[in-house]
Amino acid sequence: MTAIEMHSVRHGYGRTTVLHDLSLTVGAGEVLGLFGHNGAGKTTTMKLILGVLRPDAGEVRVLGVPAGEARARRELGYLPENVSFYPQLSGRETLTYFARLKGVPVSGIAALLDQVGLTDAADRRVRTYSKGMRQRLGLAQALLGEPRLLLLDEPTVGLDPIATADLYALIDDLRRRGTAVVLCSHVLAGVESYIDRAAILCQGRLRALGSLPELQREAGLRWRLTSLQVDPLGRTLRCERTVVAKEKMAWLRALSNQPETVDVEVRAPSLEDLYRHFQNTAGRRERV
Numbered sequence: 001m002t003a004i005e006m007h008s009v010r011h012g013y014g015r016t017t018v019l020h021d022l023s024l025t026v027g028a029g030e031v032l033g034l035f036g037h038n039g040a041g042k043t044t045t046m047k048l049i050l051g052v053l054r055p056d057a058g059e060v061r062v063l064g065v066p067a068g069e070a071r072a073r074r075e076l077g078y079l080p081e082n083v084s085f086y087p088q089l090s091g092r093e094t095l096t097y098f099a100r101l102k103g104v105p106v107s108g109i110a111a112l113l114d115q116v117g118l119t120d121a122a123d124r125r126v127r128t129y130s131k132g133m134r135q136r137l138g139l140a141q142a143l144l145g146e147p148r149l150l151l152l153d154e155p156t157v158g159l160d161p162i163a164t165a166d167l168y169a170l171i172d173d174l175r176r177r178g179t180a181v182v183l184c185s186h187v188l189a190g191v192e193s194y195i196d197r198a199a200i201l202c203q204g205r206l207r208a209l210g211s212l213p214e215l216q217r218e219a220g221l222r223w224r225l226t227s228l229q230v231d232p233l234g235r236t237l238r239c240e241r242t243v244v245a246k247e248k249m250a251w252l253r254a255l256s257n258q259p260e261t262v263d264v265e266v267r268a269p270s271l272e273d274l275y276r277h278f279q280n281t282a283g284r285r286e287r288v
């Protein structure tokens with residue numbers, strides 16, 4: 001079943017429209033990265049999916065029902081951007097509280113604490129937690145009740161590199177079990193191999209949507225080839241060139257046929273390169 005369907009959604013605060021004609025779908029077991037500058041409309045999009053905001057126009061459906069319906073809410077987990085908890089409760093008490101609010105069994109709490117690496121701190125008050133520990137508790141809260149759709153707003157904020165890698169591994173595991181995930185982040189480096197598609201928002205408009213190879217094709221950015229060559233005196237020379245995607249293989253063949261070439265490194269346009277490209281060209285496109 002499709003996890004999210006947004007059709008021609010418009011939303012504004014007061015008289016200012018901040019989302020324009022947004023259409024996208026997210027399938028079961030799909031991880032969508034939602035990216036955009038500050039104020040692009042990412043959190044507003046999340047809130048529309050949660051059903052705490054209603055669109056001014058268009059339609060938002062979650063797991064086959066209108067967003068905000070009890071069935072959709074029950075199957076949805078949400079990690080907000082600025083997660084906050086009652087400081088006097090322990091981690092375990094916090095999860096018990098949220099499990100009761102959500103109407104899900106408390107029996108899975110120990111496993112969740114373990115999954116996010118908080119077992120040893122489970123009975124400490126949250127006010128003694130570091131930022132990263134609070135973030136991990138937020139993630140455990142979002143995972144209560146085994147949601148079929150998980151919305152993560154800046155989930156890596158405050159996480160150290162190992163905890164960040166653990167989070168991505170957890171997302172991978174959830175994806176394999178059919179959970180759909182929407183992941184908002186300003187940290188693009190490292191996220192690309194964990195998302196199926198990226199949606200790039202600019203000034204409330206969907207500027208690009210697709211898998212990394214699709215976005216690479218659409219953007220037409222150049223690939224970087226770095227070759228190491230040994231000259232007749234035995235010195236190693238480093239040569240760098242950028243080539244368009246369709247010429248990449250011809251260049252690779254040519255380089256590997258040269259006996260002086262000892263190594264070639266190929267760098268595809270990264271998610272960061274693509275993000276910058278689509279943001280930079282958004283204004284231009286709108287003016288056309």
Ligand SMILES: Nc1ncnc2c1ncn2[C@@H]1O[C@H](COP(=O)(O)OP(=O)(O)OP(=O)(O)O)[C@@H](O)[C@H]1O
Nearest residue numbers: 013014018036037038039040041042043044045081
């Ligand atoms: N409650 C509100 N009232 C009025 N304007 C709002 C409200 N919430 C958000 N906005 C405006 O809507 C636009 C989109 O905000 P939103 O929080 O969705 O962006 P974002 O992409 O999540 O930004 P960030 O990366 O900074 O978190 C911004 O211009 C913001 O100022």
